[in-house]
Amino acid sequence: xxxxxxxxxxxxxxxxxxxxxxxxxxxxxxxxxxxxxxxxxxxxxxxxxxxxxxxxxxxxxxxxxxxxxxxxxxxxxxxxxxxxxxxxxxxxxxxxxxxxxxxxxxxxxxxxxxxxxxxxxxxxxxx
Amino acid sequence: xxxxxxxxxxxxxxxxxxxxxxxxxxxxxxxxxxxxxxxxxxxxxxxxxxxxxxxxxxxxxxxxxxxxxxxxxxxxxxxxxxxxxxxxxxxxxxxxxxxxxxxxxxxxxxxxxxxxxxxxxxxxxxxxxxxxxxxxxxxxxxxxxxxxxxxxxxxxxxxxxxxxxxxxxxxxxxxxxxxxxxxxxxxxxxxxxxxxxxxxxxxxxxxxxxxxxxxxxxxxxxxxxxxxxxxxxxxxxxxxxxxxxxxxxxxxxxxxxxxxxxxxxxxxxxxxxxxxxxxxxxxxxxxxxxxxxxxxxxxxxxxxxxxxxxxxxxxxxxxxxxxxxxxxxxxxxxxxxxxxxxxxxxxxxxxxxxxxxxxxxxxxxxxxxxxxxxxxxxxxxxxxxxxxxxxxxxxxxxxxxxxxxxxxxxxxxxxxxxxxxxxxxxxxxxxxxxxxxxxxxxxxxxxxxxxxxxxxxxxxxxxxxxxxxxxxxxxxxxxxxxxxxxxxxxxxxxxxxxxx
Numbered sequence: 001x002x003x004x005x006x007x008x009x010x011x012x013x014x015x016x017x018x019x020x021x022x023x024x025x026x027x028x029x030x031x032x033x034x035x036x037x038x039x040x041x042x043x044x045x046x047x048x049x050x051x052x053x054x055x056x057x058x059x060x061x062x063x064x065x066x067x068x069x070x071x072x073x074x075x076x077x078x079x080x081x082x083x084x085x086x087x088x089x090x091x092x093x094x095x096x097x098x099x100x101x102x103x104x105x106x107x108x109x110x111x112x113x114x115x116x117x118x119x120x121x122x123x124x125x126x127x
Numbered sequence: 128x129x130x131x132x133x134x135x136x137x138x139x140x141x142x143x144x145x146x147x148x149x150x151x152x153x154x155x156x157x158x159x160x161x162x163x164x165x166x167x168x169x170x171x172x173x174x175x176x177x178x179x180x181x182x183x184x185x186x187x188x189x190x191x192x193x194x195x196x197x198x199x200x201x202x203x204x205x206x207x208x209x210x211x212x213x214x215x216x217x218x219x220x221x222x223x224x225x226x227x228x229x230x231x232x233x234x235x236x237x238x239x240x241x242x243x244x245x246x247x248x249x250x251x252x253x254x255x256x257x258x259x260x261x262x263x264x265x266x267x268x269x270x271x272x273x274x275x276x277x278x279x280x281x282x283x284x285x286x287x288x289x290x291x292x293x294x295x296x297x298x299x300x301x302x303x304x305x306x307x308x309x310x311x312x313x314x315x316x317x318x319x320x321x322x323x324x325x326x327x328x329x330x331x332x333x334x335x336x337x338x339x340x341x342x343x344x345x346x347x348x349x350x351x352x353x354x355x356x357x358x359x360x361x362x363x364x365x366x367x368x369x370x371x372x373x374x375x376x377x378x379x380x381x382x383x384x385x386x387x388x389x390x391x392x393x394x395x396x397x398x399x400x401x402x403x404x405x406x407x408x409x410x411x412x413x414x415x416x417x418x419x420x421x422x423x424x425x426x427x428x429x430x431x432x433x434x435x436x437x438x439x440x441x442x443x444x445x446x447x448x449x450x451x452x453x454x455x456x457x458x459x460x461x462x463x464x465x466x467x468x469x470x471x472x473x474x475x476x477x478x479x480x481x482x483x484x485x486x487x488x489x490x491x492x493x494x495x496x497x498x499x500x501x502x503x504x505x506x507x508x509x510x511x512x513x514x515x516x517x518x519x520x521x522x523x524x525x526x527x528x529x530x531x532x533x534x535x536x537x538x539x540x541x542x543x544x545x546x547x548x549x550x551x552x553x554x555x556x557x558x559x560x561x562x563x564x565x566x567x568x569x570x571x572x573x574x575x576x577x578x579x580x581x582x583x584x585x586x587x588x589x590x591x592x593x594x595x596x597x598x599x600x601x602x603x604x605x606x607x608x609x610x611x612x613x614x615x616x617x618x619x620x621x622x623x624x625x626x627x
Contacts, residue, residue, distance in 0.1 A: 041299070045307055048307070052313070
């Protein structure tokens with residue numbers, strides 16, 4: 001059992017991280033903490049993608065030589081670059097999410113003077 | 128030939144022009160709207176061009192940069208994509224015409240260029256989702272559409288900021304679950320192309336990874352399209368957004384979500400996986416039943432007109448998902464037809480709510496007394512749209528519900544047919560409550576026994592640039608109903624996924 005857990009530790013790490021993020025998003029009262037939870041959630045998925053692309057002792061995806069000098073490409077020797085490339089896009093998406101949420105949080109703070117959710121709801125209802 | 132480039136133009140034109148708007152708007156704000164109209168006209172023409180090509184020559188494959196799939200990204204457009212693309216660009220163009228007056232009133236002047244930039248980006252994302260044939264590309268475009276929607280919601284009235292933040296949190300969870308689904312499929316197949324995945328997956332249907340991927344896809348899309356238990360972000364977000372925004376995103380975003388659901392369930396995964404290997408369609412069916420009943424009941428409880436429409440929208444999402452979950456020819460015809468009809472009905476209703484807001488400054492149903500004399504054309508449009516939502520012929524709502532009920536009966540799901548009729552009756556209650564308030568205000572007050580004088584109400588109709596889009600949507604509701612047979616025989620019967 002322990003070996004089973006250790007042999008796939010990268011997946012367990014991502015599951016733990018994603019649950020921490022999910023908990024923060026759902027249960028925290030402070031909007032900024034919710035946002036941090038959202039960041040952890042997104043980064044957990046990025047770590048997961050990185051770990052499926054990782055490979056020990058392999059090199060970058062550059063093939064040298066042309067024609068006769070070119071040797072047979074062995075897939076074992078090279079890292080699959082696609083998960084990393086996909087995650088470049090996902091990181092950009094994550095940055096955009098964080099940016100737009102921070103902008104909204106600034107506007108919320110200016111209007112209500114607080115980031116605690118229950119206080120905001122109280123102020124909304126009292127109007 | 129330019130017609131070969133339509134699949135690229137439909138995404139590239141609004142994307143590039145949206146970046147010009149802030150620059151041009153800084154110089155002259157009056158030029159923003161013409162740019163939006165040009166971009167959306169190009170989209171509409173391209174969408175019709177693509178549909179024409181698809182009808183004549185079959186599925187269009189557009190290879191970006193001439194890279195062969197599965198290595199390169201490919202735009203694949205069949206009848207279903209072209210059909211959804213036309214709906215999105217058509218509604219977007221109508222709302223853009225409408226937005227001129229309503230945005231001028233609701234937003235401060237310096238925010239107008241930002242508004243149009245985000246609006247065009249949102250349409251870019253939605254059109255991109257409809258044309259792409261690559262699951263990761265779909266994720267990115269889904270996020271483009273969502274980001275601009277977050278921004279558009281946030282610039283709305285009081286309370287929009289908190290609603291928008293909740294929308295960000297829920298929307299991000301949905302998108303991240305979708306991305307996880309993509310990752311799981313990539314682990315087992317090593318491919319991201321939809322057609323390629325569809326070929327590779329059948330050998331792997333016993334794998335638990337594929338099952339989990341399917342579950343992540345379904346939950347992610349259900350959050351994005353606000354399927355019943357995951358709908359909590361929608362009513363607040365769409366109520367507090369500016370009127371034009373509510374009309375645009377309520378009419379298009381949930382429909383595009385329904386399109387993605389059909390794509391994933393029946394193109395990426397084959398029908399026999401979604402129906403037989405796991406009971407996905409059964410679960411979806413009962414969720415849809417809950418959505419229809421709760422949407423209609425919660426709508427009765429609302430006094431804010433726009434919030435009421437939001438709950439009606441939840442019930443409408445339930446209808447579409449029920450059609451998908453029936454997974455037979457009739458049910459899917461009904462679902463795909465309802466995507467079109469519901470886009471027009473919701474656009475019309477939210478545009479009417481915006482027009483009332485523009486003239487009255489309130490959306491509270493209790494203040495709607497004598498509105499039929501103040502805004503006769505708007506209220507006539509509202510009545511026709513309401514009849515369509517209830518499902519009275521010859522409006523279009525009747526025909527899609529007819530196919531849905533036929534599908535339920537053919538599928539042996541009598542319960543679904545009963546719930547569908549029940550939900551229609553409930554929506555009749557919802558709408559006649561408003562119609563009664565507007566048209567049939569009693570002359571004697573029951574509580575006080577005083578008789579009212581006939582109040583002098585001056586006709587004060589919304590401006591023509593707002594009325595025109597409302598009339599076009601109403602004409603659409605009537606014409607789509609009358610020509611629904613033609614639409615089914617030319618487009619929808621080919622749009623139904625292979626295997627039915």
